[in-house]
Amino acid sequence: MPRFFLPDISAPFLTLTGEAAAHAKVLRLKLGEEVTVCDGRGTECLCAVTDLAPDRVSLVVRARSASEAEAKVRVAIYMAYPKADKLEHVIQKATELGAAEIVAFPAARCVSRPEGKSLEKKRERWQKIAASAAEQSGRGVIPKIVTLSSYADALTRAAQADKAILFYENERARTLRAALEGSWRTVSLMTGPEGGLTEAEVAQAREAGLEICTLGRRILRCETAPLCALSAVMFAAGEF
């Protein structure tokens, strides 16, 4: 069933305009057809199309419910700014895989360090990618894209979760499985840039309260590591 996001879905009648109406046109919605409209914060409505105009689609709400596609655990991805369009790839895939938010931050070996206006433009673009992936994967929540301007801020924020884990290629012994023992509802998964995190950064993370773990004996690319970890955490949480 087609899925749309609207910030406010509390009224008994809803209207799709702008990009949502354009998307509805592409989908060739028909009168009477059922669609899901979601507020992006976990509530959704089953609606039927009551009117179709070139730039607006009118809907009547038939039922309202909590979204069923959201994970019971809240997993945040913390990724050091990578080169090129790798962050876009991770945002799309992490949204499909059920991440609650994706936080990008600078690290010593980051080649790309977007700042100021350029960063705000990028963040808007990344948020749109998350919204589009949320629509396509049937999610009830659009993951929030957060951009931080310092590694220290990223550590402080990440450490607030029940389990805060940094993956480091030189860590051999401590496994994610061991780190996930016990009960938890929120997890932060942090990974470094292409060149890896420095030893000093890893020490700083440990001091901030993060656990340092391995993702196995193979070296994963910076865009593969967070998605591998997220898949494993969702599996460990009993999602599939």
Place this chain on the structure above:
Amino acid sequence: MPRFFLPDISAPFLTLTGEAAAHAKVLRLKLGEEVTVCDGRGTECLCAVTDLAPDRVSLVVRARSASEAEAKVRVAIYMAYPKADKLEHVIQKATELGAAEIVAFPAARCVSRPEGKSLEKKRERWQKIAASAAEQSGRGVIPKIVTLSSYADALTRAAQADKAILFYENERARTLRAALEGSWRTVSLMTGPEGGLTEAEVAQAREAGLEICTLGRRILRCETAPLCALSAVMFAAGEF
């Protein structure tokens, strides 16, 4: 440490030529520098550079051992031919994540169905992508790329593993976790094309002995599903 693959590493002295020598040039190897040379089947040598010519690098073998980066379980990815370059993406990532082989097959809703000479060219290209990803991720084995010409062949081949699992978006109850109970060494993970597998194909898979499982309540893209499943299986196998 730089890593090269050579089909035969049994001699006490080895020589890199062709693409491997070109790659060595890019890496600016120096006399005396240590490199790993691997046969791609799980054995590797620690070598030192003894001579550098423009088109050949001479090495002396210092030690020989089994590769440590290989998973204890053997996981095969079975993926229906996707559109565009998605299979290349999956081959690269599945190699990093430790897959033993990647098998591509046609399904009813595949838009792309490469055949004959065009397929053999593509298979060679895919095998090179696997070799390059194996080098970069430090693997001791290059996953084999297998192309099959029928869905029935894919089912018969996949069903030979200790656990043969097909992921289907309409399956809600049976989890991967449940399917992995008990002991196993070999796993086949099968996923469909963009449009999904047909009900008839899923029934056929069940008859062939595959278990039908869910990957959770979110709809994953055809290139995300196999990598999510592979990450979870490696986690379940105690790899990280």
